[in-house]
Amino acid sequence: MSEFAVVGTNARKYDGVEKVTGAGKYTADLNPPGMLLGRILRSPHPHARIVCIDVSRALALPGVKVCVTGAEYAGMKFGVFPSTRDQSLIAIDKVRYVGEEVVGVAAFDEDTAEEALDLIDVEYEPLPAVFTIDEAMKEGAPALHEAFPNNVGAELHTEYGDVEAGFRRADHVRQDTFTTTALAHCQMEPYAVLCHYQNGRLNVWAPNTSVFARRRALSNALGLELNQVHVHKIYTGGAFGGRSETFPADWIAAMLSMKSNRPVKIGLSREESIMTTRQKHEMRITVKSGAKKDGTLVARHFQVWAGGGAYMSTGPIAIGWPLAMIESTFRCPNLKYEGYRVYTNRPICGAMRGHGGQQLHFADSCNLERLAQDLGLDAVDIRLRNAVQAGEVLPSGSKITSCGLTETLQRVAEESGFRNKVGRQRHLSRGVGIGCSSMINGFNMGARSGSQAYVKFNEDGSATVFSGINDTGQGNETAAVQVAAEELGLPMEKIRLVSSDTDLTPQDPGSYSMSSTFISVNGVYQAAADARRQLFKLAAEHLECNPEDLVARNGVISVQGSPGTSVAIEKVIWRAWQRGKEIVGSGIYMPKLNLKRDWIAPGMQTGQVTGAYSFGAVAVEVEVNRDTGEVTILDITAAHDLGRALNPKAAEGQLEGFLAFGIGQALYEGLVWDGGMNLNPTLLDYKYPTTQEMPPVKSILVESIDPEGPFGAKEAAETIGLAVISATVNAVADAIGVQFNDLPLTPARILRALEGKERVNGAKTNGARKKRNASP
């Protein structure tokens, strides 16, 4: 019999029935009585001064109830950090990208609201605009924000050790420059928000990854007290980092509701959702690495430029997070990192799957791969040689607690047959590649870094758990219920979870930063453990034994080794209540962090950055069609160190989902522009993997049992979404002998490379096509 009754089983998804029957409600599904529908007039200019706005003709249209403009924006600007509040949640004097919100309208129906937009007169004075990182940073370029004349809104300069001395000791130094494009999250649910201002309180429903973050920003922007804003639990149709922040539609819906005294819903179209919520940063990354002959890294220097769009969003994290990832994957005592987050007149870039880590990983891993080739070393060996280990203190002073990086690499290499295949299939235009990465599990968010929970009981022995835990589909709620069930000794059916609601549940960091399992589920674990102690104390009195000798399973507390000596949890609760004793479990999990560590503040990138690190490796096998340039992924083997698999099937699902995302970024996805105008904001034109592109996957779950994680668990699979990118690029290089520096590897790019016209490996290719008939 397993050590656990519930943990480690493929328990059913807690919200499964609601999701397969269509009963689960998403924001757009809500239709409260008296509801108005809102639409937003958006800027057609990438950069312009607003001269005047006239809404009188729109207001005169029958069916239109209210309008709102930037003239009514009186609160605090929005920013992820107090130091980055640069965005009023509707344009006031200037617009800075195509799609920026200018006027909100609410009407009895959506058609009327849409018609009203045509009747709004806005006079703009167009301003010169900048679209690329280079344009924005050019001397004398027009500035988006007065406070940042060179358009660099955030920068980071950090050095650990002595990088110059490190490079002098290196036997070989290699430098590469890589680029990635802006990407769209394409959550299946287009963004929507419903606000209802009633009796002095604002009720909000919107897809989100933290009800608490949303409440704070809306209270700041609207000048309401925190407890005047109630952000309700609602299903979120995918997030991937893109539902973390507060959006102008939220403020506009709130204002329209406050002005009309009615509920107001705004549902964005697919195009609006892609263009005006968040996108992924485009990046240019230069990596210089120095190593000894055996591949031991001695010095590395990273330079990162991130094109971020019109507002700061999570910019400091986008450039700061990758540093935490880089130092925790491959050991290197001398590390220098420079990051620049650049404003451009394009949509706002924020968090997306691994934040800037995904782009940096691609650069980091491809550079290492080429370094290995320069030195005549094996791709797996160089990674194993430099892979961090449990107990290691990183250059910044952050310590690795549990670590399965070496195991994930070894198992992926072995089970994919990597070493038997690499370099041997070029005559078939086939190749294999490998990648590996680390991931943090939550980070410093001050008082919001930890998660609290409560457990109350009902007279039939069932329990209700209250936790701020947020689930945008990952299975976080199921994990929380499994852990509570295990700790309380109850079957899962006896546990109800109330989650993610600012009025009903306690503080939680939210489901970004890969913190939900390690921190939020841990909060639930602490509360359940507290309840269990109380139950055991009372049960021990009843059974006349020591609480330490008790175990609980299936609703029954018994003396270990003598199951006959037992009492039902239901009975313990009855007896307690009859004697006027309360049983309420409460707990908090706060990771052991350096709360002074900052993403970008000078000299503040030291100390513990996260409570735990997870690790993963991926091997990819591809075939390249030399006539069409198409890359087909034949097979993927992926291993992730998740501490403990609380629910193996759920974890595999995370892993497979991350693979699909990473494959998209490696091969297909990229936003295409004409200046500030995006040309592919639809699901037909923005291509991400369909059922046809998804290859067979072999998943390996590595359990390193983290000392702090709930039952040893850490986040599940984010590393895989990073590692698959470089593994794919390296596999293509193995297949056709061309090393790419720019993503994605579209058929056009592959064909150009085969014709010697693409920038690869730092230079134009030279006759790679000739290798077509070369023997392996």
Next chain:
Amino acid sequence: MKTAITLRVNGDAYDVVVPPQRTLLEVLRDKLLLTGSKQGCDKGDCGCCTVLIDGEAVLSCLTLAVEAQERDITTIEGLADGDVLHPLQEAFIRAWATQCGFCTPGMIMSGVALLEKNPTPSLDDVRRALGSNLCRCTGYVKIFDAVILAAQMQRERAAAQP
């Protein structure tokens, strides 16, 4: 100009008055308040709005409501028999084929249409049948598992019937 039509959805007849440009999806969601069918793109790219019309998987965002008169429409709300889930619904839960759940109704409806025609689909059959349903969470692998599992469950249920 509006038209009075009768829609037969999940066995129930609804009389509605709609302008001719109104799509079936809009009428299902906004008039009948059957919000299980999702609007993911409104232009036939994502498959979240898939329903069955006379047993065929159809994108309800590309179908005018007036075209659906006098035909049998089945939405995700019409699949379960009381508390007993349809084998595909049950399989989606067991196989962890649903994550955020937004594509799930459309995926399941496409799966139902497949299994009606082909009770023993191969993996390739499943890939093709779900080819116009997008998912951003799962990487599809567990969805394939679920459809294959549902086919098996359906066969078992049929065999168990007297």
